[in-house]
Amino acid sequence: MKGVDARNRKDGLKAHAFDASMKRCLPHGIPRSMAVGCSGGPDSMALTAHMQGWAEKKGVAMTAVIVDHGLRAESNKEARQVAAWLAERGVTAEILRWTGARPDRNVQAEARRIRYALIADWCMANHVPVLAVAHHVEDQAETFLLRLARGSGVYGLAAMPRASDLDTNGAVFPIRLIRPVLDVSKRDLRAILTAREWPWVEDPSNHDRSHARIRMRQLMAALAEEGLDAQRLANTAARMRRARASLEAACDQFFAESSTLNPLGFVTLDLEALRRAPDEIALRVLTSAVRGVAGRDYPVRLEKLEACIEALMSGVGEPVRTLGGCQLEAKRGVLSVFREVASVQDAAPAAPTLIWDRRFRLSIAGDLADLSVRKLGREGQKQAKAAFGKGAFDTVPAPARRSLPALWREDELIAVSGVQQKMMIGDQARFDNMEFLFRPGAQVLV
Numbered sequence: 001m002k003g004v005d006a007r008n009r010k011d012g013l014k015a016h017a018f019d020a021s022m023k024r025c026l027p028h029g030i031p032r033s034m035a036v037g038c039s040g041g042p043d044s045m046a047l048t049a050h051m052q053g054w055a056e057k058k059g060v061a062m063t064a065v066i067v068d069h070g071l072r073a074e075s076n077k078e079a080r081q082v083a084a085w086l087a088e089r090g091v092t093a094e095i096l097r098w099t100g101a102r103p104d105r106n107v108q109a110e111a112r113r114i115r116y117a118l119i120a121d122w123c124m125a126n127h128v129p130v131l132a133v134a135h136h137v138e139d140q141a142e143t144f145l146l147r148l149a150r151g152s153g154v155y156g157l158a159a160m161p162r163a164s165d166l167d168t169n170g171a172v173f174p175i176r177l178i179r180p181v182l183d184v185s186k187r188d189l190r191a192i193l194t195a196r197e198w199p200w201v202e203d204p205s206n207h208d209r210s211h212a213r214i215r216m217r218q219l220m221a222a223l224a225e226e227g228l229d230a231q232r233l234a235n236t237a238a239r240m241r242r243a244r245a246s247l248e249a250a251c252d253q254f255f256a257e258s259s260t261l262n263p264l265g266f267v268t269l270d271l272e273a274l275r276r277a278p279d280e281i282a283l284r285v286l287t288s289a290v291r292g293v294a295g296r297d298y299p300v301r302l303e304k305l306e307a308c309i310e311a312l313m314s315g316v317g318e319p320v321r322t323l324g325g326c327q328l329e330a331k332r333g334v335l336s337v338f339r340e341v342a343s344v345q346d347a348a349p350a351a352p353t354l355i356w357d358r359r360f361r362l363s364i365a366g367d368l369a370d371l372s373v374r375k376l377g378r379e380g381q382k383q384a385k386a387a388f389g390k391g392a393f394d395t396v397p398a399p400a401r402r403s404l405p406a407l408w409r410e411d412e413l414i415a416v417s418g419v420q421q422k423m424m425i426g427d428q429a430r431f432d433n434m435e436f437l438f439r440p441g442a443q444v445l446v
Contacts, residue, residue: 015053015054018050019054021180021181021182021183022054022178024163025162025179026130026176030058030060031060031128031129033060033062033063033128034055034130034131034132035062035063035064035119035122035123035130035131035132036133037119037131039066039201040079040085040201042186042189042200043136043181043189044133044134045082045193045200046181046193047134047180047181048086048091049192049193049196050180050181051180052089052091061092062092063092063094063128064083064094065119065131066094066095067096067098067114068095068096069115070098070099071102078201079097085198094122096119098114100114116166119131129174129176130175130176130178131166131175131178132179132180133178133179135160135182136181136182136184136185136189137184137185137186137234138186138220139160139182140159140230140233140234140237141220141231141237142217143159143237144159144234144236145233146212146213149212149216150302153280154244154247155247155284156302158237158240158241158243159234159240159241160179160182161179161241162178162182163176163177163178185231247284248284251284251285251288252440254274254277255285255440256440257273259289261436261440263418263434263436264418265293265339265400265403265404265418266336266337266339266400267293267336267438268336269286269289269334269336270333270334270335271330271333271334274286282309283306286308286312286337287299287300287305287324290324290328290337292437292438292439293326293337294324294325294339294340294343294358294359295357295358299324300324304324308321308328319331325340326339326340327340327399329399336397338399338400339357339359340403341377341403345374346374348374349371349372349373350372350407350429351368352365354373355437356373356405359438360405360417360436361433361434361437362431362433362435363434364430364432365430365432366428366429371407371409371428371429373405375402375403375404375406376403376405376406376413379411380402380406380408381393383412383413384416396418396419404418404419405431405434414428415431416431417431418431
């Protein structure tokens with residue numbers, strides 16, 4: 001734990017500047033309720049301090065959401081301490097605890113995924129449409145460097161936007177993720193705590209060099225000596241975001257004019273139009289299609305994407321290839337992007353509403369006891385054909401059939417969705433609806 005640093009009494013972010021930032025984050029109006037992610041570290045505590053005053057002035061009900069990952073022995077004690085500090089200062093706080101298995105690799109990335117999943121569930125349950133997080137200038141610079149090291153293009157180097165939609169696995173209720181202090185330095189955030197005499201927690205993992213982000217953080221001092229300080233890197237990311245906006249507009253136009261989104265969970269692209277498109281647009285269209293069909297959080301690695309596009313443009317190589325959890329098939333001037341059967345989600349317990357394989361929102365009726373949802377697969381296709389005839393799937397392209405969601409009782413097929421919407425073998429349960437969640441231009445940038 002660390003208390004107040006009394007060396008600097010200057011409040012590093014004035015209220016009017018914070019107001020202006022919030023207006024940019026929320027151009028369409030202020031919601032009645034908001035959440036702020038608060039780990040107890042100096043950055044999130046400073047954001048919470050500013051959010052408290054802003055929310056009171058605007059009449060917004062604000063809750064500080066604290067996530068206890070359970071990754072360190074002291075995390076529970078720290079979460080309770082942070083909640084107590086906030087309560088002393090009149091801030092409503094909620095502690096969310098992770099009870100699943102602890103990640104044993106890619107720990108920071110997995111912790112981040114867990115954190116957002118828990119907060120998203122809480123926001124949806126409590127009808128809170130906006131979540132504020134404390135990413136700042138140095139975070140933006142680190143993200144830029146990490147993506148540069150991975151060989152990212154314009155999209156990746158645009159780093160973090162001021163506002164974006166938070167991925168909620170296709171849930172009906174959208175959550176807006178905002179970063180009100182993205183232009184503020186870490187030093188100025190700490191000055192806020194000093195001026196207001198707020199305490200904070202120091203996380204020892206912030207000095208663990210086994211994490212790539214920490215290594216980038218430690219590298220930045222040397223880069224600053226050569227003129228590549230955090231602000232300059234963040235400014236470069238902002239310029240990349242302007243370029244990205246133009247590319248996204250061109251990609252949206254391509255999808256509107258030269259693609260078809262099939263409700264059975266696949267996308268077709270006009271291959272000749274893709275070949276005529278500028279290279280960067282073709283790359284963006286393909287990565288968006290693959291990410292949407294596969295339900296991925298992040299795009300395919302740029303090197304793999306470039307190799308795939310090069311083969312498609314030249315017409316050389318196999319007409320069928322896999323990429324990012326998808327199967328790509330080029331035939332008769334059309335590029336079809338299907339879900340790769342081997343990558344489909346494992347079985348999930350049946351429920352009246354279900355997001356499955358991060359691609360479909362399913363509505364299921366009937367007695368769902370002892371039933372599960374999993375892909376139709378080869379065996380399911382065989383059972384369905386036996387029940388409904390060999391022509392049951394004539395309207396479904398062969399690569400799309402086996403990845404369709406199906407209801408099972410152990411090894412017995414009960415129903416399959418997407419084919420006439422309600423293909424049932426028995427009368428125990430049925431699919432009422434299946435919605436393909438992919439939307440061109442949708443962003444998952446958290």
